[in-house]
Amino acid sequence: MAGIKDVADRAGLSIATVSRALSGKANVSAKSRKLAKTAAAELGFVPSYHASSLASGRNHNVGLVLPSVHRWYFSSVLEGVSATLLDAGYDLTLYNVGDQAARRQSVLNDFLLRKRLDAVIAVALVLTDDEIQRLLAIHRPIVGIGGALAGASTIRINDSGLSRMATNHLIQLGHTRIAHLTGDPALNQDFKLPGIRQAGFEAAMKNAGLPVRPEWQISADFTIQGAYTSARRLLGMGTERPTAVFAASDEMAIGTILAARDFGLRVPHDLSVIGMDGHELGEVFGLTTINQDARGQGALAARLLLETLDAGTPAGNDGSATDREYPTELVIRTSTAVPPA
Amino acid sequence: MAGIKDVADRAGLSIATVSRALSGKANVSAKSRKLAKTAAAELGFVPSYHASSLASGRNHNVGLVLPSVHRWYFSSVLEGVSATLLDAGYDLTLYNVGDQAARRQSVLNDFLLRKRLDAVIAVALVLTDDEIQRLLAIHRPIVGIGGALAGASTIRINDSGLSRMATNHLIQLGHTRIAHLTGDPALNQDFKLPGIRQAGFEAAMKNAGLPVRPEWQISADFTIQGAYTSARRLLGMGTERPTAVFAASDEMAIGTILAARDFGLRVPHDLSVIGMDGHELGEVFGLTTINQDARGQGALAARLLLETLDAGTPAGNDGSATDREYPTELVIRTSTAVPPA
DNA sequence: AACACGTGTGGAAGCGTTTTCATTTTTTGG
DNA sequence: CCAAAAAATGAAAACGCTTCCACACGTGTT
Numbered sequence: 001m002a003g004i005k006d007v008a009d010r011a012g013l014s015i016a017t018v019s020r021a022l023s024g025k026a027n028v029s030a031k032s033r034k035l036a037k038t039a040a041a042e043l044g045f046v047p048s049y050h051a052s053s054l055a056s057g058r059n060h061n062v063g064l065v066l067p068s069v070h071r072w073y074f075s076s077v078l079e080g081v082s083a084t085l086l087d088a089g090y091d092l093t094l095y096n097v098g099d100q101a102a103r104r105q106s107v108l109n110d111f112l113l114r115k116r117l118d119a120v121i122a123v124a125l126v127l128t129d130d131e132i133q134r135l136l137a138i139h140r141p142i143v144g145i146g147g148a149l150a151g152a153s154t155i156r157i158n159d160s161g162l163s164r165m166a167t168n169h170l171i172q173l174g175h176t177r178i179a180h181l182t183g184d185p186a187l188n189q190d191f192k193l194p195g196i197r198q199a200g201f202e203a204a205m206k207n208a209g210l211p212v213r214p215e216w217q218i219s220a221d222f223t224i225q226g227a228y229t230s231a232r233r234l235l236g237m238g239t240e241r242p243t244a245v246f247a248a249s250d251e252m253a254i255g256t257i258l259a260a261r262d263f264g265l266r267v268p269h270d271l272s273v274i275g276m277d278g279h280e281l282g283e284v285f286g287l288t289t290i291n292q293d294a295r296g297q298g299a300l301a302a303r304l305l306l307e308t309l310d311a312g313t314p315a316g317n318d319g320s321a322t323d324r325e326y327p328t329e330l331v332i333r334t335s336t337a338v339p340p341a
Numbered sequence: 342m343a344g345i346k347d348v349a350d351r352a353g354l355s356i357a358t359v360s361r362a363l364s365g366k367a368n369v370s371a372k373s374r375k376l377a378k379t380a381a382a383e384l385g386f387v388p389s390y391h392a393s394s395l396a397s398g399r400n401h402n403v404g405l406v407l408p409s410v411h412r413w414y415f416s417s418v419l420e421g422v423s424a425t426l427l428d429a430g431y432d433l434t435l436y437n438v439g440d441q442a443a444r445r446q447s448v449l450n451d452f453l454l455r456k457r458l459d460a461v462i463a464v465a466l467v468l469t470d471d472e473i474q475r476l477l478a479i480h481r482p483i484v485g486i487g488g489a490l491a492g493a494s495t496i497r498i499n500d501s502g503l504s505r506m507a508t509n510h511l512i513q514l515g516h517t518r519i520a521h522l523t524g525d526p527a528l529n530q531d532f533k534l535p536g537i538r539q540a541g542f543e544a545a546m547k548n549a550g551l552p553v554r555p556e557w558q559i560s561a562d563f564t565i566q567g568a569y570t571s572a573r574r575l576l577g578m579g580t581e582r583p584t585a586v587f588a589a590s591d592e593m594a595i596g597t598i599l600a601a602r603d604f605g606l607r608v609p610h611d612l613s614v615i616g617m618d619g620h621e622l623g624e625v626f627g628l629t630t631i632n633q634d635a636r637g638q639g640a641l642a643a644r645l646l647l648e649t650l651d652a653g654t655p656a657g658n659d660g661s662a663t664d665r666e667y668p669t670e671l672v673i674r675t676s677t678a679v680p681p682a
Numbered sequence: 683a684a685c686a687c688g689t690g691t692g693g694a695a696g697c698g699t700t701t702t703c704a705t706t707t708t709t710t711g712g
Numbered sequence: 713c714c715a716a717a718a719a720a721t722g723a724a725a726a727c728g729c730t731t732c733c734a735c736a737c738g739t740g741t742t
Contacts, residue, residue: 013722
């Protein structure tokens with residue numbers, strides 16, 4: 001494998017000049033630059049990533065920590081991050097930590113801290129103060145998406161406010177018997193989101209003077225199939241049925257619609273369903289939802305980091321932690337309507 | 342940040358001994374090892390990834406090249422690979438190349454070749470001979486999953502045979518009017534799979550003496566929503582309808598079932614649907630399918646690579662390219678039945 | 683008793699770049 | 713046309729580890 005020495009020899013230049021020429025630095029004559037580039041191309045020279053990182057301290061590598069890659073939200077964020085980084089010539093190191101505490105520990109300890117990442121994007125990860133301290137201690141920019149990361153920059157949507165908005169949409173249509181399908185708290189302890197969305201739901205109900213029935217607050221694991229099962233239980237209860245369901249994710253909303261169909265309930269005639277996300281599959285079901293462009297959030301996070309890195313701020317997270325709210329929109333389709341007479 | 346020198350000083354040992362002790366090498370006395378470990382822990386020492394890689398030539402990093410992270414198959418493979426690597430202390434560098442040729446080129450050139458990966462897993466990627474040559478030239482183990490990679494080890498399922506099996510399942514139930522929903526060839530030129538599955542379908546039909554109607558061979562983009570649209574067109578045709586559909590993926594099978602429901606067709610009474618994959622969502626729809634455990638395939642690929650790497654074979658892909666067929670199983674649920682009288 | 687051998691250990695030579703610094707060459711302005 | 717400033721260049725010092733090599737020290741073998 002050709003090294004930079006070989007290129008220098010072939011181009012008749014010094015190693016230093018070749019290095020400068022190839023990495024696009026200033027103070028290299030046009031002639032030398034061309035010479036170096038030609039020689040490099042002829043030899044098929046590719047700089048060693050590790051040597052370059054070791055010498056320069058730059059890694060061109062961003063870490064992404066995710067709890068899952070299967071759920072729509074996470075794979076969408078991943079896609080946005082991935083595309084942005086790839087275009088910028090950065091590598092993406094993926095840490096799919098799942099819900100296992102052990103794996104998460106090992107990621108934090110052995111991987112993230114190994115000075116091998118220029119920056120970290122953490123999605124929906126609630127860290128302990130100690131963990132955050134450790135992360136901040138390595139003085140790398142950190143961006144949190146959809147999760148509270150005190151001390152780091154975050155990109156979030158207004159979960160509580162949007163939940164109220166979704167609930168209010170149902171209330172304004174005239175619904176009074178509204179159920180809420182929330183995330184499963186037991187499954188994901190690091191994940192405060194279900195609670196926040198649920199609080200927004202309850203606030204909207206209280207505000208409208210409507211009762212919040214405990215038996216209509218059910219949970220699932222954020223998947224279609226999980227929600228389907230939970231929704232069947234809800235709709236199959238012998239007692240009075242809700243006329244509307246607000247599901248904390250589109251996938252769970254879709255599961256609810258499928259369950260409703262099984263019971264012969266027409267959506268929206270017999271049951272209104274509203275979700276939250278902007279899942280592509282929502283169109284097929286005419287799902288009313290709040291669109292949150294997860295892909296865009298991922299792309300934005302990556303762009304922010306790249307800017308910080310390019311600016312060359314040594315300690316990226318020095319007090320400049322910003323918290324931005326990502327824009328969303330209510331998309332009204334055909335899964336919500338006035339309640340049956 | 343503490344370096345290995347600091348640890349050595351604190352432990353009263355030489356740098357060399359500390360290095361050996363911490364990386365678990367032989368020829369270190371129990372006492373020294375304990376001394377080194379204690380000192381390292383006290384200082385919070387974490388070895389520099391780049392320095393270590395540069396010196397040792399080992400990266401502890403495997404690249405995964407995927408066309409997408411949204412479709413079930415790919416995110417499942419990703420999950421399997423990710424978990425296995427994480428447990429082994431390896432990093433996973435993700436290249437989500439999508440279907441853009443430019444991005445793919447840049448990945449091959451600028452990323453993969455940068456000597457920064459110990460091995461590469463390529464999923465459903467059909468490469469040109471030249472591209473394969475370049476990959477093999479870097480002398481790193483390569484495993485291909487679900488795609489032909491001449492010269493590299495591969496893990497595949499018997500796509501053609503399984504398509505025949507799926508089709509035969511329908512034929513044996515008594516169906517004669519069978520449609521096939523295949524992948525969209527235009528969308529993914531690097532992707533021979535749709536063609537192979539389609540060939541299997543046609544072979545089974547021919548073998549049974551059944552006609553293959555061109556208007557019943559439709560395509561979609563492997564998503565539920567795409568298949569839904571295509572299936573609506575198929576089922577909405579004024580003419581005679583098929584009594585069964587073999588979809589080249591579970592997601593497309595589900596899209597077909599949804600479309601069928603829209604037309605008031607009962608599955609399986611009016612229309613039998615069989616898919617292929619083993620998607621978790623299949624259970625909700627009672628989908629008959631061929632289970633292929635994509636997650637397991639990813640995990641196996643990662644394990645194979647780790648073994649090769651641990652064995653320390655210098656050039657991992659020296660003729661020992663194996664081609665293994667991953668086991669699958671036909672899962673019969675309730676979406677297939679005898680045709681209507 | 684002399685020898686070979688295995689085990690621990692530390693010094694120092696890499697690994698392949700980037701970057702500093704001193705030096706040489708070119709450009710600019712008076 | 714010359715001095716001073718600016719631009720281009722190369723030698724060499726990092727970067728922070730791993731590992732080769734040489735050496736010291738027991739043990740077991742003739």
